[in-house]
Amino acid sequence: MEYFRRLPEFDYLSPRTVEEVLSLIKTHKGKAKLYGGGTIVLHRMKGRVYNIPYLIGLKAIDGLDKITIDGTSHIRIGAMVKHGDIAQSMDVKRVCPLFAETCSMLGTPQIRNMGTIGGNVASMFATAETMPVLVALGAEAKLVSQEGERIIPIEDIHRNLKGKEIITEIVIPLPPSDAKTGYKKFALRERFDYATVSAAVLIQMDGDRCGEIRIGLGGVTLPTRRPYEAEEALKGNPLNDEVIERVSTLAAENSRTGSDIMFSADYKKKLLKVMVKRAILQAVKGVA
Amino acid sequence: MKHDIVLKINNETHRITVDSRRTLLEVIREEIGLTGTKEMCNKGDCGSCTVLLDGRPVLSCMMLAVEADGKEILTIEGLAGEKNSLHPIQQAFVESGAIQCGYCTPGFIMSAKALLDKNKDPNVDEIKNAISNHICRCTGYVQIIEAIGRAAKILGGVE
Ligand SMILES: Cc1cc2nc3c(=O)[nH]c(=O)nc-3n(C[C@H](O)[C@H](O)[C@H](O)COP(=O)(O)OP(=O)(O)OC[C@H]3O[C@@H](n4cnc5c(N)ncnc54)[C@H](O)[C@@H]3O)c2cc1C
Numbered sequence: 422m423e424y425f426r427r428l429p430e431f432d433y434l435s436p437r438t439v440e441e442v443l444s445l446i447k448t449h450k451g452k453a454k455l456y457g458g459g460t461i462v463l464h465r466m467k468g469r470v471y472n473i474p475y476l477i478g479l480k481a482i483d484g485l486d487k488i489t490i491d492g493t494s495h496i497r498i499g500a501m502v503k504h505g506d507i508a509q510s511m512d513v514k515r516v517c518p519l520f521a522e523t524c525s526m527l528g529t530p531q532i533r534n535m536g537t538i539g540g541n542v543a544s545m546f547a548t549a550e551t552m553p554v555l556v557a558l559g560a561e562a563k564l565v566s567q568e569g570e571r572i573i574p575i576e577d578i579h580r581n582l583k584g585k586e587i588i589t590e591i592v593i594p595l596p597p598s599d600a601k602t603g604y605k606k607f608a609l610r611e612r613f614d615y616a617t618v619s620a621a622v623l624i625q626m627d628g629d630r631c632g633e634i635r636i637g638l639g640g641v642t643l644p645t646r647r648p649y650e651a652e653e654a655l656k657g658n659p660l661n662d663e664v665i666e667r668v669s670t671l672a673a674e675n676s677r678t679g680s681d682i683m684f685s686a687d688y689k690k691k692l693l694k695v696m697v698k699r700a701i702l703q704a705v706k707g708v709a
Numbered sequence: 710m711k712h713d714i715v716l717k718i719n720n721e722t723h724r725i726t727v728d729s730r731r732t733l734l735e736v737i738r739e740e741i742g743l744t745g746t747k748e749m750c751n752k753g754d755c756g757s758c759t760v761l762l763d764g765r766p767v768l769s770c771m772m773l774a775v776e777a778d779g780k781e782i783l784t785i786e787g788l789a790g791e792k793n794s795l796h797p798i799q800q801a802f803v804e805s806g807a808i809q810c811g812y813c814t815p816g817f818i819m820s821a822k823a824l825l826d827k828n829k830d831p832n833v834d835e836i837k838n839a840i841s842n843h844i845c846r847c848t849g850y851v852q853i854i855e856a857i858g859r860a861a862k863i864l865g866g867v868e
C-alpha cells in the first residue's frame with residue numbers, strides 16, 4: 422500500500438449533539454465519515470484508502486464518553502469511551518472484570534488513550550479486540566439514525582450498521598454472579614500486536630452440566646464470530662475433557678479465517694482451537 | 710477548513726490557526742518550532758512522536774491538531790529544568806547508556822514520564838508495558854528498561 426506522510430485535504434467538523442451529527446451525515450451524504458479516536462481513519466486517509474472531504478468528529482458531543490451502571494442490570498459504555506478509561510474504571514472492574522482486563526490488554530498505552538470502543542466495534546476488523554468478549558457477554562449496540570434508535574446484538578453489527586447511523590453506546594448485561602468467564606488471545610508479541618486469533622466464553626452451569634453458554638471468536642470472518650454449533654454441543658453436557666475437545670474442534674472448524682503475512686488460514690484455525698479450549702478451561706477451573 | 714485553536718504546550722499558551730488536515734505532530738514541529746518530538750513511521754507503530762496530552766501519552770502523528778484544542782501538552786522540551794539542566798529521566802538515560810543515535814529517545818522519555826507520574830516504583834513488566842509502543846533500533850531495550858528503573862530511584866530520592 423502506498424502511504425503518504427501528509428493528509429489529503431478535508432474539513433474536520435465538530436458537531437455538539439447527536440442530532441447535528443445525523444444532519445451532517447445527511448447533508449454530506451456519501452462524502453463524510455465519522456471520526457472517533459481517529460486511529461484507523463487517519464491511517465486510511467494517509468494510505469489514501471479513504472479520500473473523504475468531511476470528517477465528522479465526535480469528541481465535542483456531551484455524554485458519549487460516559488460509563489454508567491444501570492442498577493443491577495447493565496453497564497452502558499458511551500461510544501467515545503477510550504479503552505484505557507474502560508480498563509481503569511473502578512465500576513467496570515467491579516462488575517465486569519473480564520472486560521476491564523480485555524481493554525487493558527489491547528494495543529499499547531498510546532492506543533488505549535486514543536482509540537474508542539465505538540471505533541473498535543465499527544471498524545469491522547476481524548481482529549477488533551473488544552469484540553470476542555462483547556459477544557460472549559451478550560452485549561448490544563445502540564444505533565441512532567434520523568429514523569430513530571435501534572438496539573442490535575453486537576455479533577450482528579456487520580449486517581446492521583448503516584452509513585447514516587451512529588453507534589452511541591454499547592450496552593453490556595451484567596454477568597450473573599454464578600457465571601464463569603474466560604478470554605484467551607494469541608498475539609505474536611503479547612503487548613502491541615493485534616490478537617491473531619482469540620476466544621472468549623461465558624458459561625453458566627446447571628448442576629454439573631453446562632447450562633447457558635456464549636462463545637465469541639476473534640481473528641475470524643465477521644459472520645463466524647459466534648460459533649452457535651459449538652455452543653449447542655456444550656449445552657446440557659458435563660464439562661469434561663472429551664466435550665471440551667469436541668467443542669473447541671467444532672468452533673475452529675466452522676469458523677473462517679484468512680491468511681496474512683505471518684500465518685496461513687489453516688494454522689490460525691489450529692491456534693483458534695487451542696484458544697477456545699484454554700478460554701473454557703480458564704472459565705471452569707480458573708486455570709490459565 | 711481553518712480552525713482557531715489554543716494549545717498549551719509546556720505551560721505556554723499558543724493561539725494559532727490550523728488547517729483541518731494538520732496533525733498535532735506537524736504543528737508542534739513546524740508551527741511551534743519544537744523539534745524535539747520526532748517523526749519516524751508516521752503511522753502509529755514506532756512511538757517516536759509521543760507527547761503527553763493532559764498527562765497521558767498519545768501519538769501526535771495519529772491525531773489532528775484541532776483535536777488538541779484547549780488541551781495541555783507536554784513535549785520533551787518541557788522536561789528540562791532551570792538553565793537546561795537535565796530532568797532525572799534524561800539523566801538516567803544518559804547514565805545507563807540508553808541513548809545511541811537518540812532519535813527514539815524523546816518518545817521513550819515521554820512514556821517513561823507518564824509511567825513514573827502514576828507509579829513511583831514500577832517493576833520490569835510495568836516498564837515494558839509502558840514502552841510497548843516504542844521502537845529503538847540501536848540500544849536493544851535492555852538499557853532503556855534499566856534507565857527507567859534508575860529514573861524511578863532518582864525521583865524517589867534513593868539514588
Ligand atoms: C499502532 C496501532 C496499534 C493498534 N493495535 C490494536 C490492537 O492491538 N487491537 C485492536 O483491536 N485495535 C488496534 N488498533 C486499531 C484501533 O486503534 C482500535 O481498533 C481503536 O479502538 C479504533 O477506534 P478509533 O476511535 O480510533 O476509531 P476511528 O479511526 O475513529 O474509527 C474507525 C471506524 O469506525 C467508524 N466509527 C468511529 N466511531 C463510530 C461511531 N460512534 N459510530 C459509528 N461508526 C463509528 C469510523 O467512521 C471508522 O470507519 C491499533 C491501531 C494502531 C494505529
Ligand code: FES
Pocket residue numbers: 747748749750751752753754755756757758759768769770771
Ligand atoms: S511517528 Fe508517530 S508513531 Fe511513529
Ligand code: FES
Pocket residue numbers: 807808809810811812813814844845846847848
Ligand atoms: S537510540 Fe537510535 S533508535 Fe533508539
